[in-house]
Amino acid sequence: MRLEPIENPGIARRLGPPALALGATVVIASLLAMVAGANPFSVLGLILKGAFGSQFAILETLNRATPLIFTGLAVAVAFRAKFWNIGAEAQLYGGALVTVVFGTGMLALPAYSMLPLLALLAVIAGALLLLVPAILKVRFGVDEVVTTLLFNFIFLLFISMLLEGPLKDPMGMGWPKSARVLPEARLPRIVEGLRLHWGFALALIAALCVWVIQTRTTLGYEMRAVGLNREAAAFAGIPVNRVLLQTALLSGGLAALAGFSEVSGLKGSLTLDLSPGYGYTGIIVAMLALLNPLGVVISALFVAGIFVGADSMSRAAGVPTYLADIMLATALLLMVLAILLTRFRVVRG
Amino acid sequence: MGAGTDVVLRLDAITKRFGGLVANDAISLSLRKGEVIALLGENGAGKTTLMNILFGQYTADSGSVAVMGQTLPPGNSRAALEAGVGMVHQHFTLADNMSVQENITLGVDPLLAPGLNRAAARKRILDLAERFHLAVHPDARVGSLSVGERQRVEILKALYRDMKVLILDEPTAVLTPQETDDLFATLRQAVASGLSIIFISHKLHEVMAIAHRVVVLRHGRLVGEVATEDTDKSALSAMMMGGAEARAPEVSRTEPGRALMELRGVSTPNIGNAPGLKDVTLSLRAGQILGLAGVSGNGQAALAEVVGGQRKPGSGTLVLNDAPPTAWTPRDAVRRGIARIPEDRHKTGTISDFDLTENAILERYKGTPFSSHGWLNWRAARRFADEIIQKYDVRCPGADTRIRLLSGGNMQKLILGRVLEAAPQIILANQPVRGLDIGAVNYVHSQLLAARDRGAAVLLISEDLDEITRLSDVIHVISEGRLSPGFARGQKSPAELGIWMAGQGFADAS
Ligand SMILES: Nc1ncnc2c1ncn2[C@@H]1O[C@H](COP(=O)(O)OP(=O)(O)OP(=O)(O)O)[C@@H](O)[C@H]1O
Numbered sequence: 001m002r003l004e005p006i007e008n009p010g011i012a013r014r015l016g017p018p019a020l021a022l023g024a025t026v027v028i029a030s031l032l033a034m035v036a037g038a039n040p041f042s043v044l045g046l047i048l049k050g051a052f053g054s055q056f057a058i059l060e061t062l063n064r065a066t067p068l069i070f071t072g073l074a075v076a077v078a079f080r081a082k083f084w085n086i087g088a089e090a091q092l093y094g095g096a097l098v099t100v101v102f103g104t105g106m107l108a109l110p111a112y113s114m115l116p117l118l119a120l121l122a123v124i125a126g127a128l129l130l131l132v133p134a135i136l137k138v139r140f141g142v143d144e145v146v147t148t149l150l151f152n153f154i155f156l157l158f159i160s161m162l163l164e165g166p167l168k169d170p171m172g173m174g175w176p177k178s179a180r181v182l183p184e185a186r187l188p189r190i191v192e193g194l195r196l197h198w199g200f201a202l203a204l205i206a207a208l209c210v211w212v213i214q215t216r217t218t219l220g221y222e223m224r225a226v227g228l229n230r231e232a233a234a235f236a237g238i239p240v241n242r243v244l245l246q247t248a249l250l251s252g253g254l255a256a257l258a259g260f261s262e263v264s265g266l267k268g269s270l271t272l273d274l275s276p277g278y279g280y281t282g283i284i285v286a287m288l289a290l291l292n293p294l295g296v297v298i299s300a301l302f303v304a305g306i307f308v309g310a311d312s313m314s315r316a317a318g319v320p321t322y323l324a325d326i327m328l329a330t331a332l333l334l335m336v337l338a339i340l341l342t343r344f345r346v347v348r349g
Numbered sequence: 350m351g352a353g354t355d356v357v358l359r360l361d362a363i364t365k366r367f368g369g370l371v372a373n374d375a376i377s378l379s380l381r382k383g384e385v386i387a388l389l390g391e392n393g394a395g396k397t398t399l400m401n402i403l404f405g406q407y408t409a410d411s412g413s414v415a416v417m418g419q420t421l422p423p424g425n426s427r428a429a430l431e432a433g434v435g436m437v438h439q440h441f442t443l444a445d446n447m448s449v450q451e452n453i454t455l456g457v458d459p460l461l462a463p464g465l466n467r468a469a470a471r472k473r474i475l476d477l478a479e480r481f482h483l484a485v486h487p488d489a490r491v492g493s494l495s496v497g498e499r500q501r502v503e504i505l506k507a508l509y510r511d512m513k514v515l516i517l518d519e520p521t522a523v524l525t526p527q528e529t530d531d532l533f534a535t536l537r538q539a540v541a542s543g544l545s546i547i548f549i550s551h552k553l554h555e556v557m558a559i560a561h562r563v564v565v566l567r568h569g570r571l572v573g574e575v576a577t578e579d580t581d582k583s584a585l586s587a588m589m590m591g592g593a594e595a596r597a598p599e600v601s602r603t604e605p606g607r608a609l610m611e612l613r614g615v616s617t618p619n620i621g622n623a624p625g626l627k628d629v630t631l632s633l634r635a636g637q638i639l640g641l642a643g644v645s646g647n648g649q650a651a652l653a654e655v656v657g658g659q660r661k662p663g664s665g666t667l668v669l670n671d672a673p674p675t676a677w678t679p680r681d682a683v684r685r686g687i688a689r690i691p692e693d694r695h696k697t698g699t700i701s702d703f704d705l706t707e708n709a710i711l712e713r714y715k716g717t718p719f720s721s722h723g724w725l726n727w728r729a730a731r732r733f734a735d736e737i738i739q740k741y742d743v744r745c746p747g748a749d750t751r752i753r754l755l756s757g758g759n760m761q762k763l764i765l766g767r768v769l770e771a772a773p774q775i776i777l778a779n780q781p782v783r784g785l786d787i788g789a790v791n792y793v794h795s796q797l798l799a800a801r802d803r804g805a806a807v808l809l810i811s812e813d814l815d816e817i818t819r820l821s822d823v824i825h826v827i828s829e830g831r832l833s834p835g836f837a838r839g840q841k842s843p844a845e846l847g848i849w850m851a852g853q854g855f856a857d858a859s
């Protein structure tokens with residue numbers, strides 16, 4: 001058996017497999033729920049209700065999608081140039097770290113200058129974090145998959161050390177938790193009274209910007225060329241190494257915005273559970289979106305919806321919460337497979 | 350002969366459309382045991398498409414393929430393989446990081462019992478290699494082989510599987526004349542033992558030499574079928590071009606002008622097994638075509654890299670318009686008016702998954718008219734691509750087609766348009782007509798001559814001595830990285846040049 005690319009997939013080909021994947025996910029989720037002792041026919045309804053069934057649910061889903069859009073964009077940008085950034089998790093924490101370092105009192109500015117400045121500093125931090133593996137790659141040929149992945153662990157240990165030491169909140173009753181950022185360093189809500197902060201809007205703007213960069217600018221053109229055929233790009237005179245470094249800066253900066261937005265918009269302080277693996281989930285989000293920046297928004301909403309919906313379903317149906325994790329994993333695996341099948345057909349021989 | 354029982358392969362009314370383009374239009378064809386058919390046609394006539402259908406890689410819109418009377422399931426290359434159809438693709442499909450033996454036995458030997466038949470397989474490969482004079486070592490890594498050797502591996506692969514029908518899609522486009530002769534000797538032997546062959550080539554003398562029958566495609570339709578003994582080269586080319594006559598461009602004499610680029614005592618390090626340049630001195634003059642003859646792998650790549658900006662001379666100097674350039678990268682070369690037609694249009698000349706527009710601006714997207722302040726001007730780019738498509742007759746569904754869907758010849762026309770539209774001072778043409786049909790060859794040659802006549806300097810690198818001797822005003826031979834003195838047009842016979850190419854004149858000269 002092998003996969004054969006389909007040149008011009010029709011509408012059935014493009015929508016069929018994802019629809020099947022969704023259906024299969026629902027069936028599997030229902031069976032799992034049944035095994036756990038719940039009514040299998042209520043599962044789908046409960047997931048949908050949990051994710052989109054009320055104003056609260058919808059806002060929860062949007063909030064959850066926000067960091068995923070940023071990390072999804074970070075991965076999409078990098079993978080487009082075949083720069084394998086697996087380190088969005090570390091860059092996210094880099095952005096969060098900078099936000100609490102400067103946002104808890106070191107800078108005293110009004111909100112309208114404080115917030116952009118913090119965002120900018122976060123972007124710089126994330127960009128620099130990814131610049132190191134990028135330089136190692138172009139200078140010495142060190143594989144960035146290894147360096148960015150390992151860096152995640154190192155950086156999380158580093159954060160953990162800071163939270164036990166210099167950054168530890170003296171009022172935190174001994175928890176490894178930073179002090180809260182100043183009120184001027186908090187992203188306000190988009191609509192007063194609704195629990196949705198400006199980080200979400202920022203994420204949408206970021207997606208639009210990335211899309212414009214990729215389709216309209218010479219930098220985007222260079223990144224795509226380098227990703228598709230490095231040899232031909234170099235022959236044509238595209239400075240491949242410089243493009244890879246620029247890609248790293250952009251990707252790292254985007255991932256760091258996830259950390260900034262989580263601290264400043266949602267949590268208010270830095271803890272070690274700030275991200276339940278948003279950096280890694282960003283890879284799935286980007287793959288589901290076929291690396292298209294606008295698609296990232298949709299796939300982030302999809303993934304966040306499953307997160308939130310399955311969680312709420314497990315509570316409502318009284319089944320263990322790890323069922324939600326299993327469902328999420330099933331849904332993602334099937335969806336990745338389905339998306340592959342929209343572009344390839346399986347043939348014998 | 351009639352409808353003898355010895356028909357091994359029958360194509361019946363094969364039709365294949367790509368969008369609005371009819372690549373194959375109701376083509377029927379049959380092939381007998383021990384017969385060689387040559388498939389002839391212009392670039393984009395639909396030859397490769399037809400072979401891909403036959404081999405089960407594409408599914409035809411209608412029509413059927415039968416091997417030994419058995420209809421093959423459409424779009425199933427495993428079934429085609431099992432029925433005894435083998436194909437050597439226009440672009441090789443070997444796995445670079447595996448050994449020759451692994452490549453040959455891949456998919457044939459049961460993977461679950463490795464080692465079981467290893468020794469037997471090896472023996473069989475060595476036997477076949479000896480019987481058919483296909484010298485390759487079973488343990489060599491395919492990635493390290495020359496094109497000629499890879500070809501032999503592909504053919505061994507077919508012989509190993511006991512094929513009844515072998516499809517060879519432009520096997521000779523990348524071979525030296527000597528390698529081609531060897532290939533033909535092998536093929537004749539295989540045919541004598543019962544193999545049937547479909548052979549695709551744009552070189553008519555090869556077609557006349559190897560085929561029993563010639564089938565001509567034009568715009569997807571079968572327009573002629575003749576026995577080789579009843580035809581000749583000019584009749585074939587007329588059939589192929591729909592009655593138009595293929596006329597090679599007239600070559601007039603010109604007075605060379607000043608030197609636009611000079612290499613003075615340039616040496617470069619070896620690249621892998623290929624030699625670098627050894628103390629090469631050469632000057633490219635305005636209004637002159639300098640032909641570089643030689644067997645490939647003798648330093649042509651290094652020279653092309655130096656001239657094209659990919660490599661700085663290791664020692665010696667490069668002089669451009671009377672002064673050494675301060676910076677020397679591909680982009681500098683393009684900015685200084687050097688047009689580069691690369692040897693490998695798939696790997697270095699184009700980005701397969703970019704469309705024609707994106708490929709058209711690949712060298713010049715930076716700055717006017719295609720971008721300003723980092724913003725691309727897609728409209729200007731699109732206009733440029735459309736202009737090339739029109740002016741250079743690139744056959745394609747449109748400028749937004751991904752370039753890998755173009756036939757080889759049409760891809761080359763796009764590259765040609767891309768570089769020539771910039772009115773270059775110096776043209777580096779590395780194997781510019783490889784894989785092109787006669788009409789396109791003449792077209793490329795006339796463009797090179799026209800550029801020369803308006804005062805450009807042309808460096809023509811080719812393995813085809815005919816091409817070199819016909820076009821070049823001055824000829825150098827390259828061997829082992831050394832350059833012969835320049836010979837004026839007509840000064841040396843092809844035989845004498847051949848002696849230099851074998852590396853012989855150099856000792857006397859030094
Ligand atoms: N997958 C595809 N999708 C769309 N168009 C295609 C595809 N494959 C081939 N074509 C088009 O079909 C036509 C026939 O192409 P084909 O490769 O068969 O030509 P060819 O005769 O082999 O030419 P050449 O001598 O240059 O190799 C061309 O116009 C090509 O652009």
Ligand SMILES: [Mg+2]
Pocket residue numbers: 396397398439518756757
């Ligand atoms: Mg072809």
